[in-house]
Amino acid sequence: MVPVSIQVRQALSKLVLPVLLLMSVGIIIAGQADRPLADRARMRVADVLAPLWGLLSRTQTDSQRFVHGIQEARNLAEENHRLIAENANLRRWYDVAVSLARENDALKTELHWVPEPTPAFVTGRVVADSGGIYARAVLLVAGTTSGVQAGNIALASSGLAGRVTEVGAHAARILLITDIASRLPVELESSHAAAIMVGDNSPLPRLLYYSQDTRPIEGERVVTSDQAGAFPSGIPIGSVHYLHPGQPVVQPFARLDRLTMLRVFDFGQSEIEPPEAPGHVPLTRPHRALTLPFKTLLGPGQEG
Amino acid sequence: MSDPHQPRWEHDTGTQLTSRQRLDRTARHLLPSVFTALVIIFFSGPLTVPGAAELLPAIVINTIFFWSVWRPSGMPSLAVFLLGLFMDLVGFTPLGVSAFILLLVHGIGSYARFGLMRMNFLVVWCLFGLVGAAAAALQWALACLFRLHLLDPAPAFFEALLCIGVYPLLSATFSWFLHILDEKDAP
Known part of the structure; x- marks a missing residue:
């Protein structure tokens, strides 16, 4: 230093x-x-x-x-x-x-x-539908190999989603209730009155053909009706809402714009055949030849 | 004014000092600087404390002022310079601005220390308030100058207030600490 x-x-x-x-x-x-x-x-x-x-x-x-x-x-x-x-x-x-x-x-x-028989069901994943003749339809990864048949009913977790219209071996197309081609017989839950739910490609299908003395009430639950034998009765669909006076629509419980999984139920509804009655013309079924019950129309002892 | 000179002179004559005593003395001299450095690291870290950005310069200015007045051997000019530079490097102030401001605070403190040491605590607090406000204003002015853009003066105002408000707390803590050191030194 x-x-x-x-x-x-x-x-x-x-x-x-x-x-x-x-x-x-x-x-x-x-x-x-x-x-x-x-x-x-x-x-x-x-x-x-x-x-x-x-x-x-x-x-x-x-x-x-x-x-x-x-x-x-x-x-x-x-x-x-x-x-x-x-x-x-x-x-x-x-x-x-x-x-x-x-x-x-x-x-x-x-x-x-x-x-009532317990319905069998299969669950499948929804993949988006890009083609097809319907505007509101989805493709489900479950086909005839899984037991899905045309006419089966697809339910989302909270309500009805649609019906199976076409089936392949591994996929099924499901027509949603919002599609313009979808017309379902429904029942208004509190009044038990029948109506038709008509899809118009908008998220809210309309209610038509209800009787004028039992109008749908705002907030009323809408369930399926077993008229025409397509659906079992009582499957929840949605609730009534009035967009304008005199124009009731159904707000579906199922979130149809974002479906991920659907359960496809086979209620065995197509096997229910009404007993034949005199004068009754049965519905034409594609897998059955048309056999009109002429025999019963004729009086006893007149045949032959 | 020969205070920073004192230890060196003692060291020359006091050859009997053991290494432990020497270590103790060095640690004592380094302590305020190390404390300040730790405060800078702590407050520049990812804290969720509100107002941490304004609290850091307030605490650093307080510490430097206190030690410059009461024990300049614990806060030499070089340490102040390095601390300011470190603060600039970890913060977002233009490089050298904090060093400049802290050196000014240190200079004022050590220049006026003999006058300040005789004064009442409240008077010292008031005078320090002026110094702290001037430091915050200078920082704001320099930041405006370097950005070439008039910045919002609210943070600088907040910083000055924090600087003034934190003084009694830190001053009490440091005084208590000095008291302990002196007690340890006496016997």
Whole structure:
């Protein structure tokens, strides 16, 4: 070390501050003149400090989670009380349901009720339909190999979606209830009045041909009707809504614009044949030759 | 004014100092700078604390002012310069601006220290308030100058207020700390 006198050292120490001030001014000017250099220096410092900051932010999130956990624990007692009350309520309803089911069973036994067959169903994934003759139809990845047949009924999770119109080996086309070609017999649930639901390619199919003395009521549930034998009765479709006075439409329960999965039910409806009656002309079925019951039209003993 | 000079002189004569004592002294001298550096790293990190961007310069200005007045050996000019440069590098102020401002604060503190040390706490607080407000205003003015665009003065105002408001808390903490150090030194 260079030996310097105390006076010189004092003078030097007084000079340090002005020199540093001048240096900082110089750095300001240099930083303004050469911005990329300043940015590179910044990035290098940030690179070195990044692990530290990562540690900091992780500690922060951990502590926040800890505080959140404590708050959750404080709410736990309250939540527990609520759940206990709800559980008691639900248990009461469970008892009610069990007793109602027993009563229902007993009444059905009294009436010699013929049980309805449990319908078989297959579930398939919906893939978008790009072609075809229908505007509102979807393609389902489930075909005849899975047991799907034309005329089966496709249900979304919350309501009726449509009917199977064409089947391939591995795919089925489903005509949605919003398509312009779709006309379904429906029933208004509260009045049990019949109507026809007509699709018009809009998201809300219209209700037509309802009797004028039982008009659809706003918000009324619309379910399928078993008239014409195409559907079993009581499948939920949607609720009535009036777009304009005198123009009721159905708001479908199923979200038909974003279908992902559909269940295809085979209710075995096509096998129900009405018993033949005198004067009754049965419906033409494609797989059956037309056999008119002329014999029954003739009087007994006149044949031959 | 020979205070920064003192340790060196002592070191020359006090050859009997053990290495442990020397280490202790070095640590004591470095402590304020290290504290400030840690504060800078902490507050420039990804914090969700509201107003962290304004709180950082406020705390740094406070720390530098306090140590410049009460114990300049703990806050030499070179350390102030390096801290300011570091703050510029991790922050988004133009390079060198913080160093310049902090050096000015340090210069004012160490120039007026003998006057300030005799004064009442409230008076010192008021004077520091002026210094802090001037520092915030200078920072705002320099930022405007380098962007060539009149910036919103609200953050600078907020920073000045934080600077003034945080002073009693930090001052009390540092005074307590100095007291402990001196007590440890005495026996």
